[in-house]
Amino acid sequence: MKENILIIGGGAAGMEAATQLQKMGLTPIIVEKSENLGGHIAQWDRLFPAFHPAKDVVDQMLSQVKDIKTYLNTEVADIQKDNDGFHAVLSNNEKIDAKAVILATGFDIFKAERKQEYGYGIYNNVMTSVELEKFFRTGKDERINNPKKIGFVHCVGARDVKVCNTYCSKVCCTTALKQACEIKEVFPDAEVYTFYMDLRMFGPGYEDLYLKTQKDFDVKCVRGRVCEVSENMDGKLVIKAEDTLFGKPLKMTLDVLILMCAMEKNKSIDTIQQKLGIADNSDGFMQNKDMYLGMNGTAQDGVFVAGACTAPKSLPDTIGEARSVATQVFNYINNK
Amino acid sequence: MDFGFCLSPSSHVKMDDIDLTTFNRLKDANPDINTCIACGSCTATCTAGNFTEMSFRRILLMLQRGKEEEAKKMIQRCMLCGKCTLVCPRGINIRKILLDITR
Numbered sequence: 001m002k003e004n005i006l007i008i009g010g011g012a013a014g015m016e017a018a019t020q021l022q023k024m025g026l027t028p029i030i031v032e033k034s035e036n037l038g039g040h041i042a043q044w045d046r047l048f049p050a051f052h053p054a055k056d057v058v059d060q061m062l063s064q065v066k067d068i069k070t071y072l073n074t075e076v077a078d079i080q081k082d083n084d085g086f087h088a089v090l091s092n093n094e095k096i097d098a099k100a101v102i103l104a105t106g107f108d109i110f111k112a113e114r115k116q117e118y119g120y121g122i123y124n125n126v127m128t129s130v131e132l133e134k135f136f137r138t139g140k141d142e143r144i145n146n147p148k149k150i151g152f153v154h155c156v157g158a159r160d161v162k163v164c165n166t167y168c169s170k171v172c173c174t175t176a177l178k179q180a181c182e183i184k185e186v187f188p189d190a191e192v193y194t195f196y197m198d199l200r201m202f203g204p205g206y207e208d209l210y211l212k213t214q215k216d217f218d219v220k221c222v223r224g225r226v227c228e229v230s231e232n233m234d235g236k237l238v239i240k241a242e243d244t245l246f247g248k249p250l251k252m253t254l255d256v257l258i259l260m261c262a263m264e265k266n267k268s269i270d271t272i273q274q275k276l277g278i279a280d281n282s283d284g285f286m287q288n289k290d291m292y293l294g295m296n297g298t299a300q301d302g303v304f305v306a307g308a309c310t311a312p313k314s315l316p317d318t319i320g321e322a323r324s325v326a327t328q329v330f331n332y333i334n335n336k
Numbered sequence: 337m338d339f340g341f342c343l344s345p346s347s348h349v350k351m352d353d354i355d356l357t358t359f360n361r362l363k364d365a366n367p368d369i370n371t372c373i374a375c376g377s378c379t380a381t382c383t384a385g386n387f388t389e390m391s392f393r394r395i396l397l398m399l400q401r402g403k404e405e406e407a408k409k410m411i412q413r414c415m416l417c418g419k420c421t422l423v424c425p426r427g428i429n430i431r432k433i434l435l436d437i438t439r
Binding site: 211220223240243245 | 347348349350351352367368370371372373374393394397398400401426
């Protein structure tokens with residue numbers, strides 16, 4: 001029983017699924033389009049809710065996949081299915097035969113330029129949550145120059161019909177509060193504001209993080225969506241929002257504004273997804289069989305999904321799904 | 337001559353110009369003030385709020401938005417019964433904070 005399982009995507013979902021499948025005696029093969037395994041999580045500094053270094057988790061996952069056949073800088077160029085299974089052609093012209101395929105292609109970050117009213121790409125001091133995380137990792141960003149007032153905008157590209165994303169991106173609330181604490185650690189004298197519509201602290205320890213944000217870091221949470229950003233003559237940002245709890249519009253000047261960008265489906269795999277006959281759901285992510293017992297299955301027999309390719313997910317969600325997809329694939333191979 | 341037109345003042349709260357001295361002093365003495373999640377339990381249970389506009393949740397916001405006079409005016413409705421303190425899910429000692437504001 002040494003059947004090949006083709007895993008497209010070498011992020012958290014792909015690596016964890018591969019690890020489990022190998023332990024089950026199958027032969028996972030990871031195809032990753034970038035030059036490294038690890039996906040988005042490898043770009044992260046620390047993880048919510050407990051500020052755990054992301055590198056620890058990534059390193060652990062990497063050590064588990066070191067004996068697994070992995071193609072880097074490689075994409076799946078073509079894929080076909082017949083009675084023997086799947087036949088894929090990679091971008092390096094190698095051919096892979098596999099009994100099952102796992103799509104673990106994850107997400108892309110919402111392009112903040114699309115919300116023009118926030119001025120990303122227009123005003124220098126508007127940046128994204130991903131860029132702020134990079135600042136925490138490297139300590140370098142020319143926009144962050146001993147700021148006195150910092151703002152966070154939640155739900156950028158999420159819960160927003162205008163950008164066709166009506167869904168909640170799930171992890172941004174907790175990430176915003178984590179980053180708000182971290183920026184206070186770097187600049188204790190700065191005033192930090194977050195502009196939220198709801199604070200969705202859905203997981204274990206997340207509410208504690210919220211309490212910590214208020215109590216230990218004096219972060220000011222304002223309920224209301226920032227509606228417009230402009231720049232004054234000193235190059236500082238002037239923002240407008242309604243304090244909906246107070247029932248009055250607010251105006252304030254900020255040194256830096258951080259946009260909490262939503263997750264969108266990674267579209268770089270669209271042609272393969274179509275060839276496999278997997279449709280998108282109403283949120284633009286991949287459609288799985290059903291959201292309860294069939295979350296890892298798809299409309300195509302032998303094609304499975306795991307992680308953020310079907311919806312925005314946190315790291316624990318993704319790892320859970322990666323482990324469950326391994327079980328599903330094992331059962332599929334063994335006709336159980 | 338009066339044409340019936342006038343200039344209305346801006347309704348914006350100008351956060352840059354707000355003097356937070358009172359709120360910050362209050363916060364130093366009562367750090368739990370920061371942990372409010374605006375659930376409104378204090379206001380819903382308020383004996384005085386039954387008949388007046390009294391709302392501790394709003395008083396806290398007024399102080400943070402530079403409306404100190406409005407807050408002090410509203411506090412006069414409070415009867416210090418302490419039900420707000422009983423119901424607060426964050427365990428904020430509201431009755432003490434109300435007393436501290438007027439002090």
